Amino acid sequence: MVNTTADSKPTKSSPQKDSVLDRIVKGATETTTPAEKVYVYEAPLRLWHWVNAICIVLLCVTGYLIASPPPSVYGEASDHFILGNIRMVHFAAGQVLAVAFLGRIYWAFVGNYHARQIFLLPVWSGKWWGEVWHEIKWYAFAARRPKKYVGHNPLAQLAMFFLLIVPLVLQILTGFALYAEGAGTNSWMHAMFGWVFGLFGNNSFAVHTYHHLFMWFIVVFSIIHIYAAVREDIMSRQSLISTMVSGWRYFKDDEK
């Protein structure tokens, strides 16, 4: 097994001299590793990815149904519990997603470099921005050859931060704030999340509106994410989809 990471190969600067910031930049930019495969995503991270994906699907579907419920049913109210069940799934999935997200943050601290990547954007690095631009050109068909990455490419990293991590945090906060409403304003949950309403002018209705808007950010992200994963799996120089299953990144240099 070749268990090589991006910075294990000594390049111009010796690894000992690298500061934390240097390592962040290095891990997020082009790699020249000669390894055929690298172990990138550890098991907890992969687990989070798929749990998160399932929760997001459940939350989007049930959330949409809570706002726009299915056609009315008739008969005795006690014979049905449609909205009750939909809301139960929504709340359960929301709590799983929130706990998984906390676990994910924990893993960012104790996991390998790649567990931190989507939280840390090396915005101070010109090299990184240059590669963002290269990646944009690659998607605009203006660059012929993609660069090789062990982790996420810089553009993907940007998208994950702004279209996934930030909306997820906002969804968790607004979601728990809205959930706390049912518990009443003197509940411990309201004490914990009541301040969120203050961010939206203490307007509960506005918090609902934003909870919808943030969901659409995540939907848009998912469309792009799935498309880019499939596309890059075929067209880039590294594996993507199988990596999120096995954890191993395979490199395939199919052109000179």
Place this chain on the structure above:
Amino acid sequence: MADTFYELIRKQGVSRRSFMKFCSLTATSLGLSPAYVGQIARAMETKPRTPVVWLNGLECTCCSESFIRSGHPLVSDVVLSMLSLDYAHVLMASAGKQAEQILHDIREEHKGNYILAVEGNPPLNEDGMYCIIGGRPFVEQLKEMAADAKAVIAWGSCASNGCVQAAAPNPTRATPIHKVIRDKPIIKVPGCPPIAEVMTGVITYMLTFDRVPPLDRLGRPQMFYGQRIHDKCYRRPHFDAGQFAEAWDDEGSRKGYCLYKMGCRGPTTYNACSTVRWNEGVSFPIQSGHGCIGCSEEEFWDNGPFYDRLAKVNTPLGAEANADQIGLMASGVVGAAVAAHAGLSALKRARDKSASAKPEKVDEGAE
């Protein structure tokens, strides 16, 4: 002035029996145990009455109108005795200079000891010239009276949230009073108007216990604003079951199903309508077949339209749409872009393949 409430209302011909009834009702509406009835009665009998000064700014007087219709007849009697009738625009007898002089006297005589009840709010644009009381901007009168008050009650949505005159674009810059008075405890009693029994309940609590009732994060009394209308709505079982009125006068509407799809604001509105109800507990909007419009909530006029579940959002393009319409549109655009991009990618790949006559995969030794 030194009269107690009890002496005053007895003077007005109210029987002791009616007085005790009032005390019991008050204890119940405040959510207190029966043991407190005696305490309330005792306070009413022994405490000198605290003057309550009622100011009116930019408002429609619906709070006053609601207040004087307080369900139990005795409530209004007691309230009339509690209030310093010397100053309350709607109810006082005096007018002109005489009235303003009275305000001045109360301030001197009861410095730091009177409760200021404010109905309406001050407009701040043009130095407050949009609301003149006794020849002066209301904001001056408000600040002056608040300076020597023990506590301030913000009656209704005008004083608490701004209400209709503060709705966009708010030309007079009508401002809720907590943004003008910052150094006094303010009890917000929002609603357009607030429920009569809630108003008398709050005032009775303050006079009886000589302290501000327990407030929530926004300064509203918890006993009346601790839960949403939706949480205690008698139509809630229909919501959980998935039974909705889909249109006015459809079967669901006739059967009294949940009005959620008709834009009911119950799930986002903190008020006591579904428990205390209106007009001596006869009914409340949802019971009468119309959704809640969220009148006690922040910016309720701007959260429109009243008959939609989602507010209209001003989009950069100027078109009005709600969050879901915007999101669906964005997803559609992104989806189409992705499809087009996929097509182009396939083309590029095919072209690259034919351009390089080499075999597609040369796995080893690329670098």
